[in-house]
Amino acid sequence: MLLDVQDLHAYYGKSHILHGVTFQMPEPGIVALLGRNGSGRSTLLKAMMGILTPPRGSVRLSGQELRGKSANSICRSGLAFVPEERQVFGNLTVDENLTMGIQPGVAGAPHWTREDMFQYFPRLRERRNQMAGVLSGGEQQMLTVCRSLLTNPLVILIDEPTEGLAPQIVDVVAEVICDIQARGVGVLLVEQKMSMAMRVARDVLVMGHGAIVFSGTAPEMEERADVRQKWLEVA
Ligand SMILES: Nc1ncnc2c1ncn2[C@@H]1O[C@H](COP(=O)(O)OP(=O)(O)O)[C@@H](O)[C@H]1O
Ligand SMILES: [Mg+2]
Structure with missing residues (x-):
């Protein structure tokens, strides 16, 4: 079992946000986590990553318990996170930002090189000696993805990577995500863009009010107009 999340709870202060989230990813796949704004998707990623401290539940990666570890230690254990807000070091160059990401990775994890990143995003190669702070928002987003990949993770959590990107770049990001899984x-x-999520993901989780309200394959989801209406579409 690659990833096994059981009964995960999370709070912001006294606000109880995650009410026992349970799901599994038996082997490396692409799982889309859908839901309306405020349903708790980002909170789930932060709780898995140790940015929030879940008081209850379990997050196992290849059998190893991650709950209770620090975010750094979770990262070294093979879980990577691309947050919604771009996280680049603006006064370091693109190359230096990539170097910051590099970690040996856990045994058996797929290995990535700087050259792989430049093949995915040639713009980053062109701008490798420029300060990351002068990159466009989209380029900063790509750089954030690359830095996370260079940690050589077993599983990567990606929060709304295509937000604000031009359609051609969305296609590139979709291809990269498929390639990451293929490797x-x-x-x-x-992913907020349903068409993009359904194009890349084999499996779908839907969150509502801090819990998983649907779990199935993408085709199963396509058939569930009731689920889409109740939990996804904006009235
Ligand atoms: N830093 C925070 N402090 C307090 N409440 C928060 C914070 N971040 C998010 N929330 C609340 O937690 C709930 C889930 O938010 P979030 O996980 O960001 O949803 P999503 O990513 O699905 O849009 C929302 O009700 C939101 O208002
Ligand atoms: Mg969010």
């Missing part, structure tokens, strides 16, 4: 990394993808 053996599990991807948990929060």
Whole structure:
């Protein structure tokens, strides 16, 4: 079992946000995590990553318990996170930002090189000596994805990577996500663009009010107009 999340709870202060989230990713796949704004998707990723401390539940990666570890330690254990807000070091160059990401990775994890990143995103190669702070928002987003991949994770959590990107770049990001999975990394993808999510993901989780309200394959989801209406479409 690659990833096994059981009965995970999370709070912001006294606000109880995650009410016992349970799901599994048996082997490296692409799982889309869908839901309306405020349903708790980002909170789930932060709780898995140790940015929030879940008081209850379990997050197992390849059998190893991650709950209770620090975010750094969770990262070294093979879980990577691309947050919604771009996280680049603006006064370091693109190359230096990539170097910051590099970690040996856990045994058996697919291995990535700087050259792989430049093949995915040639713009980053062109701008490798420029300060990351002068990149466009889309380029900063790509750089954030690359830095996370260079940690050589078993599973990567990606929060709304295509937000604000031009359609052609959305296609590139979709291809990269498919390639990441093809090379053996599990991807948990929060994606607001339903068409993009359904194009890349084999499996779908839907969150509502801090719990998983639907779990199935993408084709199963396509058939569930009731689920889409109740939990996804904006009235
Ligand atoms: N830093 C925070 N402090 C307090 N409440 C928060 C914070 N971040 C998010 N929330 C609340 O937690 C709930 C889930 O938010 P979030 O996980 O960001 O949803 P999503 O990513 O699905 O849009 C929302 O009700 C939101 O208002
Ligand atoms: Mg969010």
